[in-house]
Amino acid sequence: MPPTLMAERAAAPAAGTPILSVRGLKTYFRADDGVVRAVDGVSFDVRAGRTLGIVGESGCGKSITARSILGIVDRPGKIEAGEVWLTPGGGTGAPIDLAKLASDSAEMRAIRGKEIALVFQEPMSSFSHYYTVGNQIMEAIRLHSDATKQQAHARAVELLRLVGVPKPERRVDEYPFQLSGGLRQRVMIAMALACDPHVLIADEPTTALDVTTQAQILDLMRELQAKRALALILITHDMGVIAEMADDVVVMYLGRVVERGPVDAIFHDPKHPYTQALLRSIPSIMATPRTKLATISGSIPHPLNRPTGCPFHPRCPDFKPGVCDKAEPATTVIDDRREVACFLYGGGA
Amino acid sequence: MNVLEVVNLRKYFPIRKGLLRRIAGQVRAVDGVSFHIKKGETLALVGESGCGKTTVSRCILRALPPSEGEIRFAVDGKVVDLAKLPKRALRPYRRHIQMVFQDPFSSLNPRMVIADIIGEPLLINGMRSGEERRKRVKELLDMVQLPAAYMNRFPHAFSGGQRQRVGIARALALHPSLIVADEPVSALDVSVQAQILNLLLDLQDRLGLTYLFVAHDLSVVKHVSDRVAVMYVGRMVEIAGTADIFARPRHPYTEALLSAVPKPDPRLKSERIILERDVADPANPPPGCHFHPRCRYAVERCKVDTPALQEVEPNRWVSCHRAHELMLRGVQ
């Protein structure tokens, strides 16, 4: 057990060290009469001390991507193809392909929580109502270490202090329903950090929160990341949160990565028509009052009614008949941080 | 001309405890709120969860009976106080205030076709002829840019955005003089939000509608509203024109709220004002200004004196003791 949590991580990996590499990940849900390609060929890298933002609207597969990495996809979902390479110990261990591990195997369980931890959108439903927050954090600690009860308790208090819970000695004995939404989310993060993971996946961590509370939590995550060289995967539908938090961005639409790149490039030089349209259509606090927004026509298709070819083509302003509706565009690599899947930039086979 | 004037509105919910359900306290959900809405404008009512904005809108619609105060509503050349009317006397005025709901799934009856959903208010208010109703429904569908052929479809066949259009058509059916839109786009996908916001703006321009737009998302509010009213723990903290309030807020809470909104541009990593602690509990609010425990400009007086909402410059109301001396930061 590290001597103290408040200090920086003893052997923190250098920022930028690749920790997690996802390659060609495909997770499908096979129902009686149709296949939902929830995640359909997703690739990205996550680095120590950096934030990867995954952004997209409902049904784009961003949450399933996170769940696939941890091997906790609900049935009938199944990883069909692809690799998820984790370098454990913050980039010091031998890489493991998580996609090959059975979801209930001992190896996978050792990785969940210890190497990769997850923070959910709705903190209330991810806590048990019958145990104090301290008990729940202690359980997470003792699952992955041989700490005694006293040690685990002391560490739980320390973790609560770390995430900015006021009076942690008292809060540790409270039940989740006694906490406000913002505090619950802090406790959730404390629990995720209990075993000192190197990768933190935050799935819509602030969507259920008010904007001033959201600011607190985002601030906390940034601070923790800097202290502990956390590799952070931030999943959200909110372009504003992405702009504030992410270093690299993956834009998803109907299970496919349409574009990937550094945050500045995504916002100031978007390549894919979907990214361009999305950026134009989001309401901005910087806008002139009472101005119309550019819109994307139509709505997101039902996943079982997926369009042929490029899934975005029915809504795309740059739609080329006979091309976009015939084949799915391949990914065009622009440089090692940037790629786009669109026929405008090659995208042929 | 004012369509609506809300004066000193209060709504308290009793807290009952024990076997005999004795009243042990009160949640002051709305604690003396006043504002007005002019004909043809959009007033946005903003604030965080629990601030009482939804309770205010429910009181105006009389889905909840107000505890105290006046809701003066101008209709047919006279002014009625909706707060005082008993339920039965309220009926003839109901049609003049309509609502657009947040949840596009719960707001449409799954067992009725679109024509019946939109036609229902017409039928209730005396349009007996089916032919006439169909004609009007067609007109309304056209207004919200849905094909008339969808009339015989059931709601389950529609996407969230389309359902919201149907909800708007239903609200328009009776030519209301005020439309209360309660978070009308917050349940929609980003790419669909813009369509609905534009539609609301369009309809306002074409039909001269008046909106009370209840929302928590300030970016959305900036796009649709003429004036903004900010609430905090049951009280109004600031009311001003949209451009003014965003550029130069006069209340510290408004300033913090604006600074907390993530801006969709990575080059603008602004210094956010991080508010300490949680929102006050409306069942047990702090004395004086409700915001003082979190306010970085608070002085001794704020802890004891409740600031009144005062007009600090024309059309700008602020409830802060230091409104005149503070120079607060907004967004461009």
Added chain:
Amino acid sequence: MIARLFGRTSRADSASAEERFAVASQLQLTWWRFRRHKLALASGVIVILFYLVAAFADFLAVNDPQDTDSRRSFAPPQVISLFDDDGSFRPYVTVIRARRDPRTFRMVFDQSSKVYLTMFTPGYNYTLFGLFETNIHLLGLKDPQPGDGLYLLGTDRLGRDLWSRMMVATRVSLTIGLAGVIISLFLGILLGGISAIYGGVVDMAIQRTIEIIRSMPTIPLWMGLAAALPSDWSVMQIYFAITVIIALLAWTDLARVVRGKFLSLREEDFVTAAELAGAGQLRIIFRHMLPSFLSHIIAATSLALPAMIISETSLSFLGLGLRPPAISWGILLQDAQNIEALALAPWLLMAAVPVIVIILAFNFLGDGLRDAADPYG
């Protein structure tokens, strides 16, 4: 959704499938979803078959169910042989002759001559649906000699034909359930609805009553109520009294379902919208809320029916419900109560089979209906 409901569709007709889906009412959607639930569908067929048996009980019976004959007490079931000795399809049974063993005084049954079966033959007189007087039965013996009889499932102590008795018992047991459910539906919807609409003291009173009724131990209560029935009542009177007793205890579940659904529907935005449009209370209830209930009520009913059937069966089995000469599943099982009868005539337990089958079928059907009616809940 569309693809799920219609199975795989080709591109050409996917557009028309979409249109069909778009204009489909909730009832149609429910049916489409129900259709995909194979176990429930099969159970539905079984339930229908059982009610057909109930409707045509006398037609399916072979012998008069009340006809006793000590000479054929505890006769074992007969086996139908489908093919004659020469291999042609001529179903027959070997009829039996009973005689008393002079040393043990027990009845012994000797295999006797072959008798061929025939269909639509005259037998005892009955009235179909209480309208048509007839004596035609589905099965019978061809040219029977005096003393020949067809006992497919054997006979009981009094020599009554178990098969025929089971047919008639099915009618009694299934209709008592139906009548009971209709009464408890009425009470449940009425009281549940009143409870939800008026709230306050009324709600409180109804809810406490429900709790009291539910907390009573059922068997002593039944015993008390059944003991209160005058012993000189006719079979029909007892039958109706039992129905009412069961219904009086069974409405509580339905009332709770109705009240809960009512309260949750009242919070729905579409109900608020109707209120804002100026709709009156009655219109809101009947036009906007009731249709949403219907599928739930159907599902609740199909789950309440088996409880009714079990109640009747257990009451009668304990001797508290219907009494002979009435015939119901419970009464048939009463005969299988003592070990001696079971040792001599294990076929008497056959009466438990339809009870088990119909209860399971109703439960699967109810689950299927509930899932189909409320895919989100």
